[in-house]
Amino acid sequence: MRVIAGKARRLSLITPKGQGTRPTTDIIKETLFNMIQNDLDDIRFLDLFAGSGGIGIEALSRGARECVFVDSDREAVRCIYANLEHTKLISQAKVLGYDYKKALRRLRGSGQFDMIFMDPPYSEHLESEALDLISDYELLKNDGTVIIEMTKEGQINALPEGFIIKREKIYKSNKHIFIGKETVS
Secondary structure (H helix, E strand, O other), X not given: OEOXXXXXXXXXXXOOOOOOOOOOOHHHHHHHHHHHHHHOOOOEEEEEOOOXXXXXXXXXXXXXXXXXXXXXXXXXXXXXXXXXXXXXXXXXXXXXXXXXXXXXXXXXXOOOEEEEEEOOOHHHOOHHXXXXXXXXXXXXXXXXXXXXXXXXXXXXXXXXXXXXXXXXXXXXXXXXXXXXXXXXX
16 A cells, blocks of 8 residues: 555555555555545545545555545554555644543544545445434534545445435445535525
């Protein structure tokens, strides 16, 4: 796994040992970032269920101002710190080694995010609950985007009031769902 573009381009990243994380492949990561590249400049990014931190690091490398990384696994947090040091992006990062509920609660009141990426364990179906907390704690800007990585067959059980699915990008085995707030005219 590596950083694809930007100031940390071509630098390799380490991944946590074991089966606890599932890094986004370089091909899928490149496709995702080609779709969002124009929205990354000077934004605040949240990498929820961050694993190795590869998505948030890519966002920082491509122009995000700040990224908060959240993962409850100690080995994942160790990898995130190592990858941030290696890419020299640590000064733009904050790492929270908590489960997503506690981390989102702690982020309440600390400012909103322009973009939130979440890649929860596929089998645990945590997407709807995480979206509810993001909504309840007002963590997403009005024009912000939540991107969820899930299995190709996966579904969002329910969206918080005022949130809509804006787009889906389907790959061979998984997909990205882009969610935003409804605009009131």
